[in-house]
Amino acid sequence: MTVDASLAPxxxxxxEPDNTPHGVVVLTHGAGGNRDSPMLVxxxxEWASRGWLAIRYNxxxxxRRPKGxxxxxxxxxxxxxAEAVALARTLTEGPVIAGGHSYGGRQTSMAVAGEGSEAPLVVDVLTLFSYPLHPPGKPERARTEHLPRITAPTVFTHGSADPFGTLDExxxxxxxVAGPTELVAIPGARHDLGSKTSNVPALAVDAALRLLA
Known part of the structure; x- marks a missing residue:
């Protein structure tokens, strides 16, 4: 793991992978977390072990503030x-994959959908971890309005015990979602996607690479 001056913005x-990267992955965190989330690490x-440059960012x-x-x-x-994706494009001639956990993934999906007057953010694959479909206990407040505008291949990695949305929901x-999709279900996992029985990073990366192919 390295902190490079080019990543300061x-x-x-x-x-970093051992050899020239196949492409770049940029991932960000959930609402209460930061780039050092154990899941993001x-x-x-996992991405680096597959030959990709993977960047986790705040x-x-x-x-602006370390907590809250x-x-x-x-x-x-x-x-x-969008700044992170633009930076990733300067680091590779290969594919760029973007996403994140919970709030970070939701905001990335909204950027890719072209929320409001924003131009759609172009990525090769969108990878979402624990998408916060609705506030816990409030399924009537589904956060789905932008999903039909997503045309990028999209992976949803989600735990079966996540209070932000059931697997059926x-x-x-x-x-x-308008583009190709894959849902990676993690049995027994909650919102943090912790699991003693599933290799969550490997399953998520496998799914993203299938959609990329």
Missing amino acids: IDGIAH KVCD LPYRR PPSGSAAADRAGI LTAAVAL
Whole structure:
């Protein structure tokens, strides 16, 4: 893992492969977390082991304050995501994959969908971990309006015990996405995707590579 000066604008940390990278993956964190989330570290390690440059980075609100929930404009966070993808494109001639955990994944998906007046963010694969389909216990508040505008291949990695959406609810939401999709179900996992029986990073990376192919 390295902290490179070129990653300073996105407060990023790179996981470098042994040889020339096949492409670049940029991943960000959930609402209460940061780039050092154990899940992000493990997923980036997995991507690097497959020959990809993997970067985990902090969203703009986390760059402003080390703790606490998202503050300020979600549009500003999406601008930070677009900045990370633009930076990734300067580092490779290969594919660029983007996504994140929970809030970070949701905002990345909204950027890819072209939320509001924003131009759609172009990525080769979108990879979402624990997509927060609705607030816990409030399935009527589904966060799905933008999903039909997503045309990029999209992976949803989701735990069967996640209070932010059941697997049945998520399956219905995934069907709204216009592009190719794959749902990676993790039995027994909650929102943090911790599992003693499933290799979550490997399963998620496998799915992303299938969609890329």
